[in-house]
Amino acid sequence: MVNRDRIIDEFIHLVKIDSISLYERDMADALKIRMMKEGISVKEDDTAKKIGGNAGNLICTLKGNKDVSPILLMAHMDTVTPGIGKKPQLEGNIIKSDGTTILGADDVAGIVCILEAVRVLKEQKIDHGDIYIVFTVAEELGLLGAKNLDLSDINAKYGFVLDLGGEIGYAAISAPTQNTFDIKIIGKAAHAGIEPEKGISAIQIAVDAISNMKLGRVDDETTANIGTIKGGEATNIVCEEVEIRAEARSRDNEKLKTQTEHIKSCFEESAGKFGGKVVFRTEHLYPAYNIDESEEIISILKTASEKAGIELKLGQTGGGSDTNIINSKGIKSVNISVGMDKVHSLEEQINIDDMVKATEFLISIIQSIN
Template sequence: MPLPTDTVLDRFLRYVVIDTQSDGSSTTQPSTQKQLTLGRVLEQELRALGLDDAHLDEHGNVYATLPANTEKQVPAICFCSHMDTAPDFSGTNVKPQIVRNYQGGDIRLTGDTSRVIRVDEHPDLKDQIGHDIVTTDGTTLLGADDKAGIAEIMTAAQFLLANPQIKHGPIKILFTTDEEIGRGADKVDLEKLGAAFGYTLDGSTLGEIQSENFSADGVTIEIAGVAIHPGTAKDRMENAIKIASAIVARLPQDQAPETTEGRQGFIHPVGISGAMEGARISFIIRDFEEKGLVEKEDLLKAITQDVLKNYPGSTCNIQVKEQYRNMKSVLDRHPEVMDNLMEATRLIGLEPKIDAIRGGTDGARLSFMGLPCPNIYTGGHAYHSPLEWISVQDMQVAVTAIVELIKVWEERAAA
């Protein structure tokens, strides 16, 4: 079968129109069956490239291997991206738009003209003069997070197969589901994958490399109030809705997502529900240090207990669930993973910028599962919003970075 010659743009446009939005309320893996639609497409395309072991497993993960073509003992390297898009905004009926030869200025979106990608809010646009910019029409997400990463990995694999003179060790490809709802690595079979080290293609601006991420916990507070008929409630009713509201009202304003940046952590309520007799509040707690997580969780418990002093008949149940941890502690034990990535970035003319993710990726989970896995730039911007955009030329650079990184691993390997 002839080797496909799709460009990274061809692939990207094909993938983003497939609705793959995940659903945090689902208990299945994948959380939505529509993610399997893209999984089947990728399985077929990988097989068309000649990767005979490509397959979609029962959990929606896609695996494939590009066999080594060198005699050197090169570790197997995995490149990973996720197929789902965020639940934050619609991923249905995506209509990608291309601004050819962008010459500066704001970009007004065509489907919802009230939405504008403004240069003063997206200063990276100043570096895109002459580029082709892909946006949505303003009514959906674009899905560059993380279909740009998928398109880049697929295009790099195609390039390596078309250029066998480029020597490389075994290359493992992994596409996951449900990353956006924190389950991307839940069902990954690392033994089957067979990689020693990995890289997620799930970053943003070219040159930015993430070797560190938030540590994360989820906290749930369940409140049992005292329900009484409102006509006879004086000095007896303890309304769980009001208790929950009082807890949220006392959260420190300087420890919220909207007031923090850099390495500052936060306490973030993400859900509240209930009635007079009972209420439930869900939080996510984030900090780069586990000590910071504990401090924030202790503060939340103290606020809750203080509020309940005014409601002596009410009780609460507080549950803390670990979500993921900072991958830096794992990567520091394998410096070659970052060293090779930084060298490859310099070789393509970029100065690597080591950054910390105010969030998490599959790479964080995979690192603690035994696959050290920093995060690489894809060129995407304004993720999780209808203002999402990406440069075609930046995607092409990301493809080159993957190829160069694979070459560096082979060149530095023992004969």
């Protein structure tokens, strides 16, 4: 039922559209045209104004002819950088980046699977319930599109987000909550050659603090990372100020709280030790979600995998996605794989066979809703 050539053509066409976060206008317009050609109503919300972007979330409604629970399908329109002037390369079954930009399979692959599934439903006259389709903006900037999405007009019981790598049939039923940290360490400048003892090195404070931290994989549910460090003016000046960006994630809320306090106390203790100061700001990006395997949405996935002949694998992911937000807003949702590989890198690629299988799995999910 799935048209492989159409998937290839659609993917290559859409992935060439520049659509970095906050600049999704061209992608949104292209998807509006495609939805309307399929007779699907499309509404763009006002998220652009709220986040300073040039496009809002697209909310599409495909009315059903079957009395079953309505569902929500989601993918995001934005990409990370470098994502301007993408040139996809087709090599056998693989579509890859040309090495100068990311490919954008994250998340054009999810978009294409949804588009193809809709076309197959119509061409094959497959009965289905009401389907809401949302293409979000600014997912890569902390799920801003999903956070500003008004679900009052989306009467869905279950959600299926197509924004995951791995084997087709893999579904993330658990994902972490995340905090990000902006840390400013304040020391005191002095001439490094003449009177270094009169200075307080912000770099020394940072090094001391970081050396005492639990970082990387803290435990099986928790990670932490120092992402960027900026500071210093010259070699002959004791560094007065350092700015640090860091993060912590955990699938357990209490563990995230503990890790956050640990990182903060390390900086504060080191600042006190050397006579400096620290300004520590925390932003909570998104909540965790955990779907119990006894939930009805898991039964739907199991039925769909059997129909499609695809092995279902339930597991966790270390990354956040729109799935986190949609679950927090009351729609039981999972994130399912579309096969994207090496995302957020210049080596990003995707196997065409995976997109075909992911689309078949999605169609089977739609047919398995009760």
